[in-house]
Amino acid sequence: MGAYDDDNIFARILRGEIPCSKVYEDDDTLAFLDIMPRSKGHVLVIPKVKAVDLTDIDPAALAKLMTVVQKLSPKIVKALGADGFMIQQFNGAGAGQTVFHLHIHIIPRWEGESLKPHGTTMADKDELAETAEVLSSALAD
Numbered sequence: 001m002g003a004y005d006d007d008n009i010f011a012r013i014l015r016g017e018i019p020c021s022k023v024y025e026d027d028d029t030l031a032f033l034d035i036m037p038r039s040k041g042h043v044l045v046i047p048k049v050k051a052v053d054l055t056d057i058d059p060a061a062l063a064k065l066m067t068v069v070q071k072l073s074p075k076i077v078k079a080l081g082a083d084g085f086m087i088q089q090f091n092g093a094g095a096g097q098t099v100f101h102l103h104i105h106i107i108p109r110w111e112g113e114s115l116k117p118h119g120t121t122m123a124d125k126d127e128l129a130e131t132a133e134v135l136s137s138a139l140a141d
């Protein structure tokens, strides 16, 4: 694991320097839509503390992060009428990690629908905005 880079894309999103399609936020956590979704409603949940990957976060902060993942996932499934969800999390470039701020992927799944490849196809802007609106109201309470 390398040192935390303060200019990684998710650090910049956390500082509000670049936009994101936010769907949920609390004191410790931010959740937003992946710009290259593997399925409709693909959400990234990130801690506000600096952590490169799963090995780099205090266990108590990780517990908070996973509690949010557990809380949001079924709400995302319900709001989008999905059949289930998949959790993905990469550690290290060799394992497929491309952004070096810890993040958990919540990927809604529909029976019989295959996943798009990881991080390859940009989402349609209007579809992203529409999904963000649906999810932010579904995740508000």
Ligand code: 5GP
Pocket (backbone or CB within 6 Å): 009, 020, 021, 032, 033, 034, 035, 036, 037, 089, 090, 096, 097, 098, 099, 100, 118, 119, 120
């Ligand atoms: P990983 O590091 O787990 O391989 O994946 C990083 C994820 O971040 C990818 O799924 C990619 O599509 C997503 N991503 C990369 N850059 C941005 C960005 O600027 N905004 C958003 N919302 N997602 C991004």
